[in-house]
Amino acid sequence: MGATDNSGDPRGGSPAAPEPRDLTGVPHLDRILGGGLPRGSLVLVLGVPGSGKTTLAGQIAFTAARAGKRVLILTAFSESTSKLIAHLRAFSYFEPSLIGGVVQFLSLQSSLAEGLETAADAILSEARRVKAAVVVLDGFRGLDSLTGSARAARQFLFTVGTTLSALGATLLITAETDPRDPTFFPEATTADVILGMQYQLFGVRQHRGIEVIKARTSAPLPGLHAMTLSADGVSVYPQLEERIAADVLGSEAQTQGAAPGGAQSESALDPGPARAAFGLPELDTMLAGGIPRATCTLLVGSLGTGKTLMSLYFALAGVRNGEAVAYLGFRESQRQLRLAASAFEIGPALEKALRPGGSLTFLEVPPIKVNADILADRLLHLLDHTGARRLVIDSVAELERAILRSPDPQRLEDYLAALLIALRERGVTALMLKETDKAIAATLDFSADPLSVLAENVILLQQVPYAGELHRILAVLKLRFSGHDTTLREFRITSPAGLEVLEPGMSEHDVLAGITERQQQHAGHLQSGEEPRHSRNRPAQPKPSQPPLRPGSTDDAG
Amino acid sequence: MQDDSESGSPVGSSGVVLIADDDEPIAQALAYIVEECGGLPLVAAHGRQALELALTYHPALIITDLMMPQMTGAELMAALRADAAVGGYRPAAIVLMSAAGTQYMDSLGADAVLPKPFDLTDVEALIERFLPRAQREP
Numbered sequence: 120m121g122a123t124d125n126s127g128d129p130r131g132g133s134p135a136a137p138e139p140r141d142l143t144g145v146p147h148l149d150r151i152l153g154g155g156l157p158r159g160s161l162v163l164v165l166g167v168p169g170s171g172k173t174t175l176a177g178q179i180a181f182t183a184a185r186a187g188k189r190v191l192i193l194t195a196f197s198e199s200t201s202k203l204i205a206h207l208r209a210f211s212y213f214e215p216s217l218i219g220g221v222v223q224f225l226s227l228q229s230s231l232a233e234g235l236e237t238a239a240d241a242i243l244s245e246a247r248r249v250k251a252a253v254v255v256l257d258g259f260r261g262l263d264s265l266t267g268s269a270r271a272a273r274q275f276l277f278t279v280g281t282t283l284s285a286l287g288a289t290l291l292i293t294a295e296t297d298p299r300d301p302t303f304f305p306e307a308t309t310a311d312v313i314l315g316m317q318y319q320l321f322g323v324r325q326h327r328g329i330e331v332i333k334a335r336t337s338a339p340l341p342g343l344h345a346m347t348l349s350a351d352g353v354s355v356y357p358q359l360e361e362r363i364a365a366d367v368l369g370s371e372a373q374t375q376g377a378a379p380g381g382a383q384s385e386s387a388l389d390p391g392p393a394r395a396a397f398g399l400p401e402l403d404t405m406l407a408g409g410i411p412r413a414t415c416t417l418l419v420g421s422l423g424t425g426k427t428l429m430s431l432y433f434a435l436a437g438v439r440n441g442e443a444v445a446y447l448g449f450r451e452s453q454r455q456l457r458l459a460a461s462a463f464e465i466g467p468a469l470e471k472a473l474r475p476g477g478s479l480t481f482l483e484v485p486p487i488k489v490n491a492d493i494l495a496d497r498l499l500h501l502l503d504h505t506g507a508r509r510l511v512i513d514s515v516a517e518l519e520r521a522i523l524r525s526p527d528p529q530r531l532e533d534y535l536a537a538l539l540i541a542l543r544e545r546g547v548t549a550l551m552l553k554e555t556d557k558a559i560a561a562t563l564d565f566s567a568d569p570l571s572v573l574a575e576n577v578i579l580l581q582q583v584p585y586a587g588e589l590h591r592i593l594a595v596l597k598l599r600f601s602g603h604d605t606t607l608r609e610f611r612i613t614s615p616a617g618l619e620v621l622e623p624g625m626s627e628h629d630v631l632a633g634i635t636e637r638q639q640q641h642a643g644h645l646q647s648g649e650e651p652r653h654s655r656n657r658p659a660q661p662k663p664s665q666p667p668l669r670p671g672s673t674d675d676a677g
Numbered sequence: 678m679q680d681d682s683e684s685g686s687p688v689g690s691s692g693v694v695l696i697a698d699d700d701e702p703i704a705q706a707l708a709y710i711v712e713e714c715g716g717l718p719l720v721a722a723h724g725r726q727a728l729e730l731a732l733t734y735h736p737a738l739i740i741t742d743l744m745m746p747q748m749t750g751a752e753l754m755a756a757l758r759a760d761a762a763v764g765g766y767r768p769a770a771i772v773l774m775s776a777a778g779t780q781y782m783d784s785l786g787a788d789a790v791l792p793k794p795f796d797l798t799d800v801e802a803l804i805e806r807f808l809p810r811a812q813r814e815p
Contacts, residue, residue, distance in 0.1 A: 199700040200744065201793040204776035215778030219751075224744050224776070226699040229722040245746050 140337075141289065144182025144212070145175065147355040147496070150362070151329070151344050153337030156312060160335075161280035162291045163259075163307055165298040166316030171327065171348045172293040175316070176255045177207040178352040179291060180222065181214060188252035190222045191245060195231060195258040200224040203257060210352045223249050227256070235275040243282050251288050259294035276309045298332060311335040317343060321526055324488065329355055340365055345492040356492040360530065363537040366544070395509060395548040397429070398436035401620035405595055405604035410576055412508075414599065415539050415549045417515070417571050420580030421560070424591055425612050426552045427451065427459070429580070430511045432618060433550050434479055435465055437509035438472045444479045445507035447498060449486040449517040456481070463617040480505050489521040491534060499541055508546055515551035515570060532569045539573055555581070565596065575599035580610075583634050590630055593620060607631050692812035693734050694804070695719045697727035697741040697753065698774075703793075707740055710797060714804045715813030724748025728756055736769050738807045740791065740800075743775035743782065750775070751785050770807040 140155035149155045156162060156179075166172045177192070184190045194200050204224055207213045218224070223245075230241035246254050256279075276292070283290045296303045298315025307313055310333065317328040329346040331339035345356040394409030403409050410416050420426045427450070437444040448456065453473065460469045472479035482501055484494060502510065512518070518538075522531045542549050551574065555565060560581065571577050577596040582589045593608045609626040611619050623631065694716040698704040701722065708718035719734060721727035725747040731739060739757070741750040748756075754771050761768035773787035774795065782790040789803055 194700075199703060201700060201703065201776045205794060208776075216781055218777035219743050219749075219775060219781055223749075225746050226701070228701050229699065230746075241746060248747070 141183065143179045144185075145178050145353050145355060147344075147357055148175075148329070148353070151331055151340040151355060151357050152312070152334055153331075153339045156289055157335070157337070158289060159284035159287050160289055160311035161276065161284065161309065162289065162312040162314065163310040164291060164293045164314045164316065165296050165303070165307075165332075166293075167297060167318055168295060170316035170318035171346065171353050172295075172316055173203070173206065173257050174210065174348060175314075175353045176257060176291045176293050177210065178212050180253055180255050181207075181212045181217070183253040183289075184217045184222045185214065188221070189250050190253045190255070191249050191251035192222065192224045192255045192257065193227045193242060193245070194224070195227050195256060198258065200226050209350070211350055212352050223251075235271055239275050239278050242279050246283055246286065246288055254283055254288050254290045256290065256292045259292050273309055280309060280311075298330065307333075316346070319526075326526060329353075345490050347493065356490070356496045358530075359492055359495040359541070360533040360537040363540050367540065395433070396436050396440075397432045398439065399429070399432055399618060399620050401608065401622055402593070402610075405606075405608065405620075406598060407601055407603055410548055410550070411598075411600050412548050413543050413546045414575035415542060415551060415573070416576040416578060417551050417553060417574040418578050418580065419553045419555055419565060419571065421555050421557055421582055424580040424582055425610070425618055426554075426580055427456070427513055428463070428612060428618050430513055430550055430552055431456070431460055431465060431469060434509065434511050435468050435472060438468070438478050442478065442509055443505045443507040444472070444509040445482065445498075445501055445505060445511070446479060447482045447484065447510065447512045449484050449489070450513055453481045453483055462614045464615050465617055480507065484517075486517045486520075489517055491518055491521040491525065494518065494521070495534075495538060495541070499545075502542075502545055502547060508548060510542065510547050510549045511552070512549065513552040514554060516553050519570070532573070535570050535573055571597075585630055585633055590626075590634070592631075592634060607635060691717070691735060691737055692808065692814070693717045693719055693736040694808060695721065695727060695731055695734070695736040695739045695741075695769075697721040697724065697739065697745060697750065699723055699742065699745045703742075707800065710800045711740075711804060714801060714808070716804060716808055717814075722746075724750065724753045727753050731757055731769065732760065737809070737812055738770050738772065738804070740772045740774060740803070743773055743777055743785075750787075754785070754787060772803050772807070 139158040141158050142149050142155045143152070164172045164176055180190045180192055192200075192203070194203050198206070204218065208215070225245060227238055227241060231238045242254065242256070245251075280290055294303070298313075298317065312334050313332040315330040315332045317326070317330070319326050319328075327346045327348065328343040330343045331341075340357050340361040342358050342361055344358050344361075347354045347356070393412060394406070395412055396403045396409035397406075418426050418429065430446075434444045434446055451459065457466070457469060457473065460466045469479070471477060473481060480501060482497065501507070519531060519535075522528060522534050539549075551570065553570070560583065565571075565579050574597075576598045579594045579596050581592050583592050584590075591610045591612065593610050595603050595605065606623060608623070609621045609630060611621065613619070692715070694711045696704050696707045696711065696718055697720075698707070699722055704720045704722070708720055711718040716738070719730050719736065721730050723746040724741075727739070727741060727745075728748060730736075731753075739753075741753055743750040750773050754773065757771070758768045770788040772789045772791050773782055773785060774791035774793055775782055776793040779790060779792055782792070788807065791799060791803060
């Protein structure tokens with residue numbers, strides 16, 4: 120609604136009346152806009168060439184046209200109407216049968232040649248003639264060079280914007296400029312909404328982003344959000360932490376119902392059994408029945424220790440329990456996973472669970488150019504869609520890597536915290552796998568990282584050499600909200616039996632004691648030397664009644 | 678230009694081809710092709726200007742864009758055919774061009790449709806079809 124918008128409601132309603140808004144039809148754009156575009160607003164879409172401005176404007180226009188609204192699309196200097204139509208024809212939102220009917224494409228070239236005043240008259244007269252509810256002016260770049268005056272351009276925007284607003288028409292103008300170019304801003308002051316579209320290279324990688332630079336009378340999600348351009352047009356992927364923060368604030372503000380975005384209030388969740396078991400009797404006993412529901416467990420371990428196999432037990436225990444389960448796999452394809460499991464007794468159960476209609480959904484994501492926000496959106500959508508309450512991520516290191524290689528690696532902790540909140544809000548019990556640096560270590564080796572601090576529970580798996588053999592050792596380092604067995608355990612992987620966690624008495628008599636002894640010496644060495652934080656280590660004898668062994672420097676806040 | 682029927686039907690006598698398109702480069706390109714084919718091009722930037730030029734110069738052929746400011750190609754066609762019906766003369770052949778879908782274009786009843794983007798040979802074929810050789814410059 121042009122520049123007069125902040126002085127009251129020109130549409131005749133009371134100032135407190137909610138402003139009518141129109142949804143853009145662009146996935147998640149309405150969300151970052153704080154709820155669509157105010158009807159009759161002047162919207163500037165700014166971006167460098169190739170950033171997707173025209174694609175976005177066309178998508179919004181065709182969404183309006185499909186809803187029966189009349190749309191006028193005007194080209195300025197950037198391209199002819201037929202080239203613009205050819206450009207938009209490539210997208211699935213384009214509907215040829217609407218062209219010439221509710222969607223009119225016109226060129227402004229001849230009237231612009233006579234000056235901005237003539238062009239403004241032409242736009243307004245054509246908008247009235249076709250009774251347009253949405254007007255798109257594509258390619259504003261030429262206007263300031265035409266007049267050489269920001270003031271004239273501002274006057275043009277003001278006249279056209281306010282008049283169209285009075286007619287109830289929303290005006291979208293695409294302009295070629297760096298969205299953060301301060302010299303453009305004097306012209307942009309008259310806009311109600313400014314969208315900035317970024318298109319940058321980091322190394323050889325392309326990053327597309329979209330930002331709501333200004334949104335009068337709404338609460339947009341701040342910051343730069345990921346964006347893709349595909350055959351379906353533009354899709355926006357809100358920054359996970361902003362999205363979750365808004366959801367949490369939203370659900371605090373609302374006293375009833377579900378929070379936006381499918382997240383549900385805790386009371387709305389079906390709690391189910393209090394614990395999510397692995398179906399590995401000895402491990403479940405150590406965990407006092409399983410992992411507490413709606414928490415995150417970091418399953419950390421060196422290469423080849425059996426993390427993935429253990430996660431399959433966790434997933435299939437959920438399936439047996441009648442739960443929907445989601446598995447996000449970066450490392451192995453579904454085929455590789457089924458092949459690996461076929462050597463074990465759980466193979467047929469996995470095959471069955473993965474069949475169409477089975478309750479295990481496998482989301483396969485190659486660990487190439489992962490965008491953490493896009494992935495989070497896919498994952499949350501999958502959880503909402505399937506109702507899955509158990510989730511395995513193999514490996515969460517890929518998600519961390521995606522953030523650390525993004526333009527803003529500082530986001531890591533906020534991102535992970537937001538992800539955990541989003542999962543908890545959905546009542547999801549998550550098992551996140553992660554590798555430690557060393558394949559084999561003489562002692563249990565674990566360094567705290569952001570996720571091990573954020574996760575409620577940490578289980579460590581490691582291969583430790585002892586008496587000329589490698590032994591698989593397991594320890595529950597942290598189990599928040601719950602007591603647990605803190606002894607070291609040995610576990611075995613044999614075919615076809617699979618994974619078996621041994622009772623203390625089943626291990627060769629000196630293995631656990633010897634490793635514990637070595638751990639004690641290692642901790643003592645560190646204590647006297649370089650790492651004072653290790654003074655918290657309290658090595659213990661491998662008996663359930665002993666105090667907990669805390670290998671490495673876990674930050675156990677539980 | 679041949680001018681052998683001054684007093685007869687106002688249409689089909691002049692070799693004039695009216696081109697109406699708000700995309701100026703496209704209009705200019707068409708004008709060039711018409712000239713190459715021996716016709717006399719007239720160019721209008723919008724539908725209302727095209728109507729005025731058509732009623733004044735009585736072109737033998739009108740190549741018009743569908744979507745134009747002030748008056749669409751379909752409205753232009755309807756206005757010219759109404760004028761011909763009242764005046765009792767045969768209306769000019771009208772070629773409607775657009776990047777819109779051909780199904781919609783076909784339904785509008787033009788003598789021919791020219792989907793955009795077009796080939797030079799498509800335009801030449803239309804001129805060959807609708808502009809009698811006798812009316813063209815050698």
